């Protein structure tokens with residue numbers, strides 16, 4: 096490999112640093128917190144245009160949902176208001192929907208999507224809260240504008256959009272989604288082509304965030320799509336590949352591997368585990384996270400006293416502008432062929448060999 100090629104890996108590593116220090120204005124991996132909602136102009140200028148996340152407090156304190164959806168009477172209120180409503184619930188064996196899992200036959204990873212069941216809301220709420228006695232984890236969610244389509248009897252408890260974001264972005268949200276999970280519900284690393292205003296109403300959400308410039312650190316590969324199906328009789332899940340087979344590009348990194356596989360995960364994904372730490376933030380009830388388009392995010396949650404976390408997100412269309420083009424260009428660079436960043440070189444040859452796996456042909 097020529098010097099010129101080796102320099103690209105080093106330049107990519109420099110890009111990771113520069114984005115943190117120049118664009119995000121921080122080297123401390125802290126997400127900026129605003130005590131009050133910004134003006135639309137400030138939001139646009141200081142956060143949307145530089146593609147920079149922030150947490151905004153005191154932005155939703157006037158929503159009736161904050162008091163009605165949490166506290167002692169919340170189960171009663173929600174179950175009455177939605178007594179006849181069918182909602183979509185994602186069932187998985189471990190709380191990890193839309194995440195990588197091993198197929199039962201062979202040692203092959205696939206992208207496993209949840210068993211989705213439509214059920215009356217009171218039953219969904221019960222399954223979410225009583226997870227320890229069930230052979231599955233239930234997560235009420237559906238990323239198809241589910242709040243406006245499935246939860247219409249409680250839409251007045253929140254605002255239909257976030258006014259300062261709507262003004263800054265000059266459009267109404269494309270989708271509004273509701274998420275009701277418990278301490279086991281997780282969302283694996285991925286990115287979305289939306290500007291995301293993520294409001295937590297009860298409990299807490301914990302985000303790991305990586306800027307789009309860190310794309311190589313996510314080891315995106317194409318995985319065959321599989322789906323869980325849950326048999327009520329046998330109380331068991333099956334995981335089956337779609338037929339005909341389809342593939343989806345997905346992030347390979349699990350940031351919290353079980354202790355037994357920590358070493359092998361660190362060897363397989365050294366750019367993630369040895370590169371700069373992700374931004375870590377907790378979004379508390381009453382706060383909004385602005386999660387800029389194309390940022391990689393991994394989400395876990397801590398429940399409220401009722402055993403659940405409730406959040407609602409507003410997806411606004413992103414601009415497919417020069418940043419998007421730069422991102423695609425960066426992603427197209429194969430680090431294996433142009434040289435590794437120094438954080439890897441320092442680890443020696445064996446780590447580099449694992450990167451070859453990451454770039455193996457997509458089957």
Ligand SMILES: O=C(O)CCC(=O)C(=O)O
Pocket residue numbers: 274281282287291293300392394406408
């Ligand atoms: O809350 C979650 O579990 C995931 C949220 C998410 O991925 C999103 O808002 O794009």
